[in-house]
Amino acid sequence: MTAEQIAENWERLLECINTEVSGDRKTKLIEFYTHYEDRISMMPASSFEHFHNCFAGGYVDHILRVVECAIELYSVWERMGANNDDYTREELVFAAINHDLGKIGTEEGPQYLPNPSEWHRKNQGKIYTNNPDIPFMMVPDRTLFLLQEWSIPVSYNEYVGIKTHDGVYDDSNKPYFKASGKDSKLQSHMPILLHHADHMASRIEYEMWVAQNGSKPTTPTRAKNGEFQKSNRVLSTDASESAKDAFKSLFGDAE
Numbered sequence: 001m002t003a004e005q006i007a008e009n010w011e012r013l014l015e016c017i018n019t020e021v022s023g024d025r026k027t028k029l030i031e032f033y034t035h036y037e038d039r040i041s042m043m044p045a046s047s048f049e050h051f052h053n054c055f056a057g058g059y060v061d062h063i064l065r066v067v068e069c070a071i072e073l074y075s076v077w078e079r080m081g082a083n084n085d086d087y088t089r090e091e092l093v094f095a096a097i098n099h100d101l102g103k104i105g106t107e108e109g110p111q112y113l114p115n116p117s118e119w120h121r122k123n124q125g126k127i128y129t130n131n132p133d134i135p136f137m138m139v140p141d142r143t144l145f146l147l148q149e150w151s152i153p154v155s156y157n158e159y160v161g162i163k164t165h166d167g168v169y170d171d172s173n174k175p176y177f178k179a180s181g182k183d184s185k186l187q188s189h190m191p192i193l194l195h196h197a198d199h200m201a202s203r204i205e206y207e208m209w210v211a212q213n214g215s216k217p218t219t220p221t222r223a224k225n226g227e228f229q230k231s232n233r234v235l236s237t238d239a240s241e242s243a244k245d246a247f248k249s250l251f252g253d254a255e
Contacts (some may be wrong), residue, residue: 015100016067016097018030025153039104049209050206063100091158103139112128
């Protein structure tokens with residue numbers, strides 16, 4: 001991903017916050033993201049190249065994709081007869097924007113550091129490594145900790161959505177997703193929708209990585225208007241050109 005694409009994605013993220021978040025917390029959220037701009041804009045979304053978006057700028061690209069997947073799935077659930085009245089669009093988008101925020105680390109340092117081990121980079125695809133100098137926290141827990149640290153209020157729906165966005169891949173979420181009692185079931189389907197959006201985005205990003213590394217699967221592309229389209233376009237094997245083509249396909253030309 002080029003520096004230009006990283007900058008364009010950053011502006012799109014700020015525009016999303018300005019458009020979708022309301023009240024005082026919009027101002028606080030913009031202050032938070034501006035404070036960590038250099039770190040967040042350059043972060044990867046994961047540490048292994050075969051996970052998803054393991055490259056500089058990959059985090060913001062992932063967040064934008066999760067937001068669009070969530071909005072698209074919101075329409076699908078509504079069209080299929082689900083009750084969307086138990087949460088708001090703002091709650092859904094706020095949770096999507098911030099679901100992985102804990103990956104930025106702490107004020108003292110980032111979570112992801114370039115892996116100094118050439119062997120691990122070459123043989124395991126572990127491009128980044130976790131920073132040993134910051135205290136361990138699970139990503140959702142750190143996300144919620146950072147938001148409260150900056151006095152950014154979170155609703156019940158947002159809290160549960162962020163906390164459980166990994167679905168049953170995280171054992172601690174099982175009481176939410178596998179509750180059998182009437183009173184212990186999820187209050188809305190928003191956490192399920194958000195998990196599906198994150199899972200969808202991550203899988204799309206994996207398929208794009210596969211395409212860039214020689215395979216030729218049909219890859220979904222995101223149009224500028226946010227609608228998903230099916231394309232048989234195969235990304236170029238040239239790294240800089242493929243990133244450029246992918247960006248244009250997903251977001252369109254910058255305004």
